[in-house]
Amino acid sequence: MTSASEPLAVARPRRDILLGVAILAVALVYVRALAFTPIEARQGAAQKILYIHATAAFIALYVAFALMAISSILYLWLKDEKLDRVAESAAEVGLAFTTVVLLTGPLWGKTIWGAWWTWDARLTSTLFLWFLIVAYSLLRGAVEDRGRRARYAAVLGILAAMLVPFIHLSVYLFRTLHPMPILLKPSAPSMPAEMQVTFFSAFVAFVLLFAALLRARYRIATLRDLVASREQERA
Amino acid sequence: MTPDNGGFATAAYLLAALVYGAYVVSLKLRERRLRERLSRLESHATASNRAAGA
Numbered sequence: 606m607t608s609a610s611e612p613l614a615v616a617r618p619r620r621d622i623l624l625g626v627a628i629l630a631v632a633l634v635y636v637r638a639l640a641f642t643p644i645e646a647r648q649g650a651a652q653k654i655l656y657i658h659a660t661a662a663f664i665a666l667y668v669a670f671a672l673m674a675i676s677s678i679l680y681l682w683l684k685d686e687k688l689d690r691v692a693e694s695a696a697e698v699g700l701a702f703t704t705v706v707l708l709t710g711p712l713w714g715k716t717i718w719g720a721w722w723t724w725d726a727r728l729t730s731t732l733f734l735w736f737l738i739v740a741y742s743l744l745r746g747a748v749e750d751r752g753r754r755a756r757y758a759a760v761l762g763i764l765a766a767m768l769v770p771f772i773h774l775s776v777y778l779f780r781t782l783h784p785m786p787i788l789l790k791p792s793a794p795s796m797p798a799e800m801q802v803t804f805f806s807a808f809v810a811f812v813l814l815f816a817a818l819l820r821a822r823y824r825i826a827t828l829r830d831l832v833a834s835r836e837q838e839r840a
Numbered sequence: 841m842t843p844d845n846g847g848f849a850t851a852a853y854l855l856a857a858l859v860y861g862a863y864v865v866s867l868k869l870r871e872r873r874l875r876e877r878l879s880r881l882e883s884h885a886t887a888s889n890r891a892a893g894a
Contacts (some may be wrong), residue, residue: 624864631860635853650846657856701863708859709852716845814860821867828874835881 615827624817630810634803642803654713656807659788661705662731663808664815666769669699670734672819674766677759686830689755692762693745694822698815700738707735718782726775727783730768737765751830 638656645652676692679685710728711721722728741761748754776785788794794801 628864635857639849639853644842646842648845649843650849651843653849654852657853661856698863701859705856705859708855712848712852712855716843716848818863818867821864821871825867825870825874828871828878832874832878832881835878835885839881839885 615824615831621817621821623813623820627810627813627817630813634807634810637806638803643797643799645800648717651713651716654709656803657811658706658709658713660804660807660811661702661709664811665699665702665706666772668812668815669695669702669819670738670766670769673699673762674769677762677766680755680759686751686755689759690823690826690830692759693826694819696738696741696762697822698818700735700742701818702811702815703731703735703738707732714782723782725781725783726779727772727781730772730775734765734768734772737761737768741765751833 634656638653642653642656644650672695673692676688676695680688680692714723715721741758744761745754745758748757775781776783787796788801788804796804
């Protein structure tokens with residue numbers, strides 16, 4: 606268990622190698638997706654939005670918010686501030702990925718459905734989750750006491766993450782405009798091999814980006830707590 | 841016939857790059873600000889300790 610008085614150490618990276626590798630990987634995926642991946646016959650080039658939209662959705666829902674929920678549960682049990690920092694960092698990075706999902710989706714929707722937005726179960730529940738994570742960030746900024754802030758945020762984080770299975774199942778439970786999964790499904794993927802290579806390359810590149818952003822955000826949370834401890838000592 | 845909607849794909853990729861890029865910049869700025877604040881606090885603490893020891 607760590608406490609406010611326990612010394613914190615934050616290593617200063619000379620160069621963030623992981624972030625550099627992740628940015629390079631994402632740039633290569635952009636080139637492969639836009640220039641070297643075939644255009645789908647019925648949807649046209651707009652189908653390529655899938656490589657950034659679906660990967661961002663997968664990482665936000667099943668990696669970032671899952672990590673936020675697990676860290677929050679463990680925090681409530683162990684009261685380790687490191688777990689609270691992991692939850693806080695995963696939530697914020699997940700919010701960035703969900704923002705990409707909500708911005709790129711309408712661009713695909715406009716050209717394929719003829720509408721920027723539709724209030725169907727998948728889209729509405731994803732937007733609701735985005736608002737919940739914004740509320741989570743606001744809550745963290747509103748409570749000054751570290752212990753209380755971590756406890757309240759953990760509860761809200763766990764409740765918000767409970768929406769993830771609903772979002773996943775929404776296309777099966779309701780009549781929605783959102784397409785059914787073409788890769789994450791019990792049967793074989795309905796996508797040509799060349800497109801699958803681009804999709805999985807994008808997935809690896811964005812997982813690397815997620816890891817780099819999570820590490821950078823965790824460093825900020827540690828630094829902020831260290832500054833708060835020093836200010837408390839000075840007061 | 842394949843629709844001509846390459847502009848939507850390009851816009852989506854640009855928008856995604858903008859969001860991720862802006863987030864990376866915000867992380868770097870926040871980290872730099874906190875490091876500066878921390879070094880100010882530590883230099884102040886060192887100066888106070890020296891004054892107390894003298």
